[in-house]
Amino acid sequence: xxxWFNLANFFTLLRLVLxxxxxxxxxxxxxLRAMELFAxxxxxxxxxxxxxxxxxxxxxxxAYFDPxxxxxxxxxxxxxxxxxxxxxxxxxxxxxxxxxxxxxxxGIMMAFTRVxxxxxxxxxxxxxxxxxxxxxxxxxxxxxxxxxxxxxxxAVLWAAAVLTVWSGVHYTWRGIQVLKAH
Numbered sequence: 605x606x607x608w609f610n611l612a613n614f615f616t617l618l619r620l621v622l623x624x625x626x627x628x629x630x631x632x633x634x635x636l637r638a639m640e641l642f643a644x645x646x647x648x649x650x651x652x653x654x655x656x657x658x659x660x661x662x663x664x665x666x667a668y669f670d671p672x673x674x675x676x677x678x679x680x681x682x683x684x685x686x687x688x689x690x691x692x693x694x695x696x697x698x699x700x701x702x703x704x705x706x707x708x709x710x711g712i713m714m715a716f717t718r719v720x721x722x723x724x725x726x727x728x729x730x731x732x733x734x735x736x737x738x739x740x741x742x743x744x745x746x747x748x749x750x751x752x753x754x755x756x757x758x759a760v761l762w763a764a765a766v767l768t769v770w771s772g773v774h775y776t777w778r779g780i781q782v783l784k785a786h
Contacts, residue, residue, distance in 0.1 A: 612661040615652035619645045619673040623680050630684035635747035642743065645677050646736055671724065674732055675703050681739045690746050691738075691761065698765050699735065702772040709779055717786050725778060731764070731771040738764040
């Protein structure tokens with residue numbers, strides 16, 4: 605068995621495998637099923653991190669694929685929610701825009717510098733957490749139909765949008781600091 609294949613990376617791989625099933629459930633109007641699959645996928649995010657830290661299973665493969673799995677899951681969920689007219693398209697543009705911006709900046713830094721480590725920032729982690737809360741809130745709003753969830757979903761969405769933009773600004777600042785140091 606290859607060295608990169610361990611329990612932590614298995615959970616990351618499982619999250620990637622779950623992405624099309626979560627998206628499919630949303631697009632098919634199976635909101636409860638989407639919520640269940642999304643919860644399972646979110647749990648794999650916690651489990652891969654815990655396994656990597658506690659069992660000392662951290663690998664460069666896991667460090668590379670974990671954020672990709674997160675981005676695929678959240679971007680896919682928001683794209684599907686926008687496709688079924690649940691979340692507004694402008695939010696999808698914010699999420700995708702920030703992620704494409706970061707990927708482009710990393711690509712440029714890798715092409716022109718020797719920098720190869722791009723650890724997540726605290727603001728990036730907070731942004732991801734609030735995006736998860738937004739996805740859950742919007743799916744719950746669609747599934748349950750409670751009127752009080754409408755303003756809550758809107759508030760969480762705006763918080764996620766602001767934090768997504770702010771984390772992009774913070775990553776830019778960190779990138780500039782890294783470039784100055786190199």
